[in-house]
Amino acid sequence: MTTTPTPPPPALLLRSLGQPDVLVNGRRVVWPARSAEELLWFLHAHPEGAHRHVLLDALWGLEDTPAAANRFRVALHRLRTTLGRPDAVTEHQGRYHLHPDVVAASDTAALHRALTASRASGNIQEREALLRQALASAGGEYLPHLTGDWVEAARSAHRAALVEANLTLSLLHCEARECPLAAQALLRAAETDPLIGEDQHQRLMACLATTRGKYAAIEHYRRYRAYLANELGDTPMPDTVAFAERLKHGEQPCAHAAFVPEGQPGTPPPPGR
The missing domain is CATH 1.10.10.10 (Winged helix-like DNA-binding domain superfamily/Winged helix DNA-binding domain)
Incomplete structure (x- = not known):
């Protein structure tokens, strides 16, 4: 049979x-x-x-x-x-x-697979490749044709994954002393979610001041300040304001390490790849 x-x-x-x-x-x-x-x-x-x-x-x-x-x-x-x-x-x-x-079989699943693999990898080059793969799978808003609380929650989770990928990628570029690429990844993170944290906006201001000049850094600060005022009725933290003032007066921040508030000792950057 x-x-x-x-x-x-x-x-x-x-x-x-x-x-x-x-x-x-x-x-x-x-x-x-x-x-x-x-x-x-x-x-x-x-x-x-x-x-x-x-x-x-x-x-x-x-x-x-x-x-x-x-x-x-x-x-x-x-x-x-x-x-x-x-x-x-x-x-x-x-x-x-x-x-x-x-x-x-979905593009979103491809994004999260690459992110998960990147978190698990101990190889810097592999992590960077996986993050780039994740971001290449992530163009556009999540289900823009649908409405409802459930889809808004899913969009927020998707944006959080994109922010994580870009912030991690920016740190890898920073460690490799690839300043323009670090700035680009930070800009993408801030565009995806302006509320990425003021420490990240400070890092971005430092990257912009180093790669594009102080006026680019101050312009970002002004846009961020306007966003807080218009959307949240809030203002930047005092150390962010103080950092912006120092940039206006020509301070050249280190592009290879996260911003350290005035009066606190910094740490030397890790060696490049």
Whole structure:
């Protein structure tokens, strides 16, 4: 007796950044209903899974009634059918999960894989390569076409990962005495999230003063001060203000070490690679 071999699952690509898209065997899918797409992206943002009542409330503001449960079953069926995988979503002890292969097929997953590998690596060159790989996978806003508290939380987590990658990359460049590259990575971190911490803004001012001159550093300080005033009703810390004043008067900060407030001893920079 011969058996028909099971065909391999379709090749998937999930693009969650910039212009969201889902490709099955190289072809863009057409969603039969927005609810199926929303269910995919919610589970993508929560790989740990979620119970049905959580999904209903977060996605559609519904209580877990028989009518709502039926809506969920329809959305789930459409999602599995659209991806061509009956196992695209699995259920275990009441929690629904995307199949790990589906999660792994996304650009966001590639970003976090590279970040995780970079944290684990003890080789500076390998860490830098992994961070660059992570950032290359991270262009654009996360799911810009969707709204809701759950997607805002996922966007915040994505921005935090980008900030971590850029800040770590800036430190690696600083240790290698690659000042312009350190400044560029710090600028990307600040553009991703202006609230990266005043110590990082101080480092950026030091890098800009060294690589582009004091006027570039002071201009960044002015923009940061305006952001705090307009968005938070706050002002920079006194040591940041004092550092800006010193830069105005021509102080040349060390570009190879983090800023050390006045009156505190610094430490020599580590040797280059």
